[in-house]
Amino acid sequence: MGKLLVLAVVGLVGALIGERLIRFRHRMNASRELKPKRLPNCHLIKGIETGSEDIDILPNGLAFISSGLKYPGVQSFAPDKRGEILLIDLNDQNPRPVELRISRGFDLASFNPHGISTYIGDDDSVYLFVVNHPQYKSTVELFKYMEDDNSLVHLKTIKHELLASVNDIVALSPDSFYATNDHYFTELPLMLLEMFLGLSWTNVIYYSPKEVKEVASGFYSANGINISPDGQYIYVADLTDHNIHVLEKHANFSLTPLKVLQLDTLIDNISVDPYTGDIWIGCHINGFKLFFYDLENLPGSEVLRIQDILSEKPKVSQVYVDDGSVIQGSSVATVYGKKLLIGTVFHRALSCEL
Ligand SMILES: [Ca+2]
Ligand SMILES: [Ca+2]
Numbered sequence: 001m002g003k004l005l006v007l008a009v010v011g012l013v014g015a016l017i018g019e020r021l022i023r024f025r026h027r028m029n030a031s032r033e034l035k036p037k038r039l040p041n042c043h044l045i046k047g048i049e050t051g052s053e054d055i056d057i058l059p060n061g062l063a064f065i066s067s068g069l070k071y072p073g074v075q076s077f078a079p080d081k082r083g084e085i086l087l088i089d090l091n092d093q094n095p096r097p098v099e100l101r102i103s104r105g106f107d108l109a110s111f112n113p114h115g116i117s118t119y120i121g122d123d124d125s126v127y128l129f130v131v132n133h134p135q136y137k138s139t140v141e142l143f144k145y146m147e148d149d150n151s152l153v154h155l156k157t158i159k160h161e162l163l164a165s166v167n168d169i170v171a172l173s174p175d176s177f178y179a180t181n182d183h184y185f186t187e188l189p190l191m192l193l194e195m196f197l198g199l200s201w202t203n204v205i206y207y208s209p210k211e212v213k214e215v216a217s218g219f220y221s222a223n224g225i226n227i228s229p230d231g232q233y234i235y236v237a238d239l240t241d242h243n244i245h246v247l248e249k250h251a252n253f254s255l256t257p258l259k260v261l262q263l264d265t266l267i268d269n270i271s272v273d274p275y276t277g278d279i280w281i282g283c284h285i286n287g288f289k290l291f292f293y294d295l296e297n298l299p300g301s302e303v304l305r306i307q308d309i310l311s312e313k314p315k316v317s318q319v320y321v322d323d324g325s326v327i328q329g330s331s332v333a334t335v336y337g338k339k340l341l342i343g344t345v346f347h348r349a350l351s352c353e354l
Pocket of ligand 1: 117
């Protein structure tokens with residue numbers, strides 16, 4: 001009887017692990033392969049070799065790029081090099097990235113930038129919000145961009161217990177924002193367990209100096225976040241649930257779920273074309289290739305464009321696919337006029353003509 005019970009328990013645990021493994025492989029799109037789909041006029045941007053995880057473009061064509069992310073379990077080609085914010089002017093024929101100097105007093109040595117968002121103030125001041133992971137913790141750094149000398153003046157560091165594992169951010173004013181947490185746990189073994197078990201415990205936080213609150217929850221891994229041009233809707237990417245959530249924004253900054261657009265790829269950052277409202281997303285074709293980096297089996301890149309997301313039938317177009325031979329691990333795609341920029345978690349950045 002005792003042996004039977006042991007056998008039953010072992011069988012049950014085995015079945016449970018097997019079931020979780022199948023679901024985990026599905027969330028990771030572990031067997032997904034895509035045929036390359038190239039655009040005719042693309043070139044790698046010189047000077048970006050170690051990541052361009054997020055890109056945010058101002059209406060005048062200046063593009064801010066966060067580079068050099070170090071993230072648990074993810075490849076880095078320069079693990080000992082600090083991160084940086086790069087700037088390129090997309091009005092130049094062959095734009096060259098320049099590193100933005102950061103004002104004194106900011107701890108540059110531990111700078112580990114991730115998601116970013118810009119905000120233009122009433123007096124045309126440009127604010128740059130940067131998710132930072134010094135010592136693998138999460139903070140949000142607020143900077144003011146000074147165009148005369150291409151520098152960032154550090155205004156403040158925001159830390160909060162609700163902002164524990166921040167991935168991306170969208171600015172709402174010079175000092176308030178929504179942010180996504182991509183994990184519930186912050187210790188690596190527990191983060192991995194959370195991913196393996198498929199817990200949907202991540203969320204979106206509203207932050208202002210006066211109020212901090214959870215405004216949406218139930219995501220497997222909330223990642224990119226952005227806002228519609230009219231400011232009424234918030235888009236949140238759930239990386240491992242392969243979908244984009246559309247939420248309605250209210251005057252008190254609470255959010256209510258409106259719809260979910262289901263796709264079949266791992267969605268990272270979300271960009272919104274300010275003129276058309278089109279959504280551009282940088283996606284990971286196969287999560288196993290991203291998280292288990294192998295030179296023989298490179299992670300590829302996929303860019304999707306979504307038109308009319310609020311309509312009954314949003315149009316989803318696959319714009320670019322690469323098997324990793326050109327660009328690995330696309331995390332962001334964003335447009336300026338006819339130019340498409342594709343950024344990556346740890347690799348290079350690509351500029352294409354549409
Ligand atoms: Ca962003
Ligand atoms: Ca991201």
